[in-house]
Amino acid sequence: MMMEEKLVINELELGKELANRLMNNLKHTSSVDSNKTLISDILRIYQNAIFMLSFNQDKNILKRSLEIDGKDSKNVFKKRKVSEKNTEKVKVFVATEQENGSIDDGHCWRKYGQKEIHGSKNPRAYYRCTHRFTQDCLAVKQVQKSDTDPSLFEVKYLGNHTCNNITSPKTTTNFSVSLTNTNIFEGNRVHVTEQSEDMKPTKSEEVMISLEDLENKKNIFRTFSFSNHEIENGVWKSNLFLGNFVEDLSPATSGSAITSEVLSAPAAVENSETADSYFSSLDNIIDFGQDWLWS
DNA sequence: TGTATTTGACCTCA
DNA sequence: TGAGGTCAAATACA
Known part of the structure; x- marks a missing residue:
């Protein structure tokens, strides 16, 4: 049996066990919080x-698709592979446009090019x-308006900022995160909602991991993490896709809305954090500590 | 006048 | 050979 199949079975068995517990709770009038x-x-x-199953299915679909394409190479769209040096750290997410039309992620960017992309309606900006030349900062990003939703921009970060110039908001920020499992052809998304200190949502971003990126840039998942600090506080112990997350859930973290309580623990970001590090600080939301995805 | 953006040309890679 | 990425001169803007 494949590793991922075992994991899925484990998940479902856990679900069954919890459902039984819930049934017992309902029989013996227990607290509402506990039931929630x-x-x-x-x-x-x-x-x-479901995500695990759909991902495996999608991998098979992709594999079959590639096999079919291989038979008719004339119809294959030759896509340039990203070079090794650029695959070290790639962050892909979908950003919403700011009121002033810019996508402010806390860093200063200089546009150096724009290209029409084959098969895409919208050009890609580079x-x-x-501070590339003043501080030798090699961070690069690519921004492309989404074909499907013009209000969204697909932003790809390549390389890390080594500069110290940060212009991000100076407020403490909290985040809530939820996983939405969507049709494979629309990608698998992690929705990130930024919250003010009073926990009112202020901004919403969506991390979209495409099938292609899953195949080609396995490090993407690893690039989203919360620091150990939050984990030590028990905030992010309920990592997705970890078989033991149920044990890690403490009752203290529960009691809010169903979809948010698992993942919406307030992860405070220090004032000096930039939006860039905000995204990289999501690193452990999805912690594929087990290699089932890539086997 | 200095800085940022635009855009055609050129380079790299599969 | 063509798509994607980068360069750099021309241009725009504050």
């Missing part, structure tokens, strides 16, 4: 299982860090 916790755990388990 169980319900949310069960829902999340099934979401994980930006590099303003």
